[in-house]
Amino acid sequence: MDARPAGPDDLPAVAATLAGAFFEDPAWSWVFTDPGSRHSQLEAVWALLLEGSVHYGWVWMTPGAEAATLWIPPGMPELAGPQAARIGPLFHQLLDGEVGRVDALMERFMTAHPAAPRHYYLSLFGTRPDCRGRGVGMALLAGNLARIDAEGVPAYLESTNPANLDRYRSVGFEDHGTFALPDGGPTVTTMWRDAP
Numbered sequence: 001m002d003a004r005p006a007g008p009d010d011l012p013a014v015a016a017t018l019a020g021a022f023f024e025d026p027a028w029s030w031v032f033t034d035p036g037s038r039h040s041q042l043e044a045v046w047a048l049l050l051e052g053s054v055h056y057g058w059v060w061m062t063p064g065a066e067a068a069t070l071w072i073p074p075g076m077p078e079l080a081g082p083q084a085a086r087i088g089p090l091f092h093q094l095l096d097g098e099v100g101r102v103d104a105l106m107e108r109f110m111t112a113h114p115a116a117p118r119h120y121y122l123s124l125f126g127t128r129p130d131c132r133g134r135g136v137g138m139a140l141l142a143g144n145l146a147r148i149d150a151e152g153v154p155a156y157l158e159s160t161n162p163a164n165l166d167r168y169r170s171v172g173f174e175d176h177g178t179f180a181l182p183d184g185g186p187t188v189t190t191m192w193r194d195a196p
Helices: 008-021 026-031 035-056 081-094 100-112 136-151 162-170
Strands: 059-061 067-072 120-127 155-159 174-180 187-193
Touching: 008 035, 008 059, 008 067, 008 120, 026 035, 026 100, 035 059, 035 067, 035 081, 035 120, 059 136, 067 136, 100 174, 100 187, 120 136, 155 162, 162 174, 162 187
Parallel strands: 120 155
Antiparallel strands: 059 067, 067 120, 155 187, 174 187
8 A cells, every 4th residue: 555644735636635534423423413614514523633633743644635534643632722622612613612412422432442551543534425445445445554553552442433443343453441421322333342
């Protein structure tokens, strides 16, 4: 797989890819309910997450941003200080102050996330919709996991879409737990992959 770490100039393309990938995601479409504005809302949130973590060197992309991953290395925060201070106001702006659902999702993410052992966290992973079905995303993920395996470190993720569970299982992730979102929201599966 021809992949490389993304730099700051790549982040708009990566955010657009991830926004397309998550457009029909059960959890994120439960948060951003209006299909007419969902893509731009997701793009704004992903852009901030990417901006706050690109300096870790673990935003990976294929040459044309057909697929991308955002990993948080062991012991690092998902968002650096300046971006962490902006995420709450951004959600308020994007959701016109109706942040109950995103607060519920974020709280459950944080509660479910294991504190130990030290691990890589797959925060975001997606393939541009027009590139799905070619194995591009899974090849990118496999390459990332080979690097993580070389460090002898486990990995963790939350799968907000049950359609992806077998894909993650195929590269060594195992179901770790689940949590349901309120108000009839979808169920999220947490997954763990042991170090080799």
